[in-house]
Amino acid sequence: MSEHFLVTGGNRLEGEVLVGGAKNSVLKLMAAALLAEGTTVVTNCPDILDVPLMADVLRGLGCEVELEDSEVRITTPAEPKYHADFDAVKQFRASVCVLGPLVARCRRAVVALPGGDAIGSRPLDMHQSGLRLLGARSEIEHGCVVAEADDLHGANIRLVFPSVGATENILMAAVLARGETVIDNAAREPEIVDLCNMLNEMGAKVSGGGSSTLTIQGVRKLEPTTHRVIGDRIVAATWGVAASITRGDVRVRGVNHKHLGLVLDKLRTAGAEVTPEVDGFRVIQRERPKAVNFATLPYPGFPTDLQPMAIGLAAVAEGTSMITENVFESRFRFVEEMIRLGADARTDGHHAVIRGVPVLSSAPVWSSDIRAGAGLVLAGLVADGTTEVHDIFHIDRGYPRFVENLRGLGGVIERVGTE
Structure with missing residues (x-):
């Protein structure tokens, strides 16, 4: 028995989410x-x-x-x-x-x-x-x-x-x-x-x-x-990008916002209102995100673990974004799955060029790692219809209470077992 997610797009994420240890x-x-x-x-x-x-x-x-x-x-x-x-x-x-x-x-x-x-x-x-x-x-x-x-x-x-x-x-x-x-x-x-x-x-x-x-x-x-254990900055940033990609309003708690300085700056460039708070931050995105260029680097650079989320955001942003992967050479495998969802994307070496489209189209997709899986779910939130995300055991390795947290923010997601 294996499991997959059914993610139905179209809902704006709103509310508060608590992040656990890293x-x-x-x-x-x-x-x-x-x-x-x-x-x-x-x-x-x-x-x-x-x-x-x-x-x-x-x-x-x-x-x-x-x-x-x-x-x-x-x-x-x-x-x-x-x-x-x-x-x-x-x-x-x-x-x-x-x-x-x-x-x-x-x-x-x-x-x-x-x-x-x-x-x-x-x-x-x-x-x-x-x-x-x-x-x-x-x-x-x-x-x-x-x-x-x-x-x-x-x-x-x-x-x-x-x-x-x-x-x-x-x-x-x-x-x-x-x-x-x-x-x-x-x-x-x-x-x-x-x-x-x-x-x-x-x-x-x-x-x-x-x-x-x-x-x-x-x-x-x-x-x-x-x-x-300190709060998980990657999980926290995932929820921040989720707010931006769905034009939502999400308060993230349980993390030091100073650990995400560059990431939150990128969300601001995309048009989000980002407010640091004592135990986290708040992201409000009122309009369609704007295109942003990303280049992954060791800390304090942009985290490679957030590259799939950056690509998901770029896929529905207004304009053209360039994503440069400087840490792991095979992480662009995720782009192939985004193309299944209707993303206008191409890769060349360690660069990916993404031309944003207003909405993605639902399709069956497969997770190749923890962050790719989360990125595909985020993409499913802004796709028409219902997206099937397979190999979700990867997501379970890195995101506690993923379904419950996403539903708590108004997302539509269901865990389904299959033979």
Whole structure:
């Protein structure tokens, strides 16, 4: 039995939506619990499929994990297992973030190569080279990344690209390494800052979070903590774009609007009234959106995770937009599905040119990843008739209570099971 969405277009979204914890943060925070013996509690966890998957990964490593409402309790043993070669690891990309903590705690790790979204090449070269500079040996063997070290020591590490995953793994290995580690050209995402804050609460000595240089003074031992996950800026921005694309009025709560500075500026350029608020922001779009150019870049640039939403907005905007994808080369697979919906779009290399049309036309479409799925639903909201969105398990991996939240804003969506 598989499921798909039936999305009926034509309704203006109005109301308020509460955003939960960030998917791109919670899974890394759960992995960080491996760094300390005892019980670590992570609160404000989103109700998404990847959280129980990560819980399964941690259980396979010897942890006891309890999931209750929006809280995860992780009890890590004195000697965690180091071999993460099981089905859960292969189902989502973030599972690789156990690599750094395992090398730090066990001095050895065997982690099956991760799965996840089909959005392009995401090799582990920088993860491995960083661990090698810290004193580990690392190779790819039999479908697993293998790392082991007699001792970990501080190092000066410069990333060739500000990779979020590589920054996280190297950071989590370095907190228990001997001496000082400096990571240059580190990722600057708010989720990295969230991880740095949690590690410091556990007794680590990390400075520079949010800048391109992280400095870590290694410590001998970390202690468990209780930490609240930051709000999900990608989910929040999705609802903001949904307001703009449907000419709606939506208040988004539970997120720091400062984490979305460029995104909200783009919505203003499209003609929306955007008002920052204490715990979120409000988007009102009174007329047809205007064409806007987007170029994805690492934070604080425009997020690649919002590229499908940008294309959906451009598809019904007045004028011609150019979308440039600078992070994941295969993310434009989404454009093929938008063309099914009547979008006037063409791609050339890492550019897409979108000529806006007044309304899209309903059709069956297929999600290739989490964000593409959400983007297709948004497009369905401004299509005539009812759009079928298939492979929605992707959406469930990143958007908690997606149907309930969309219906609460006045959207017409139904989850349907099929053989």
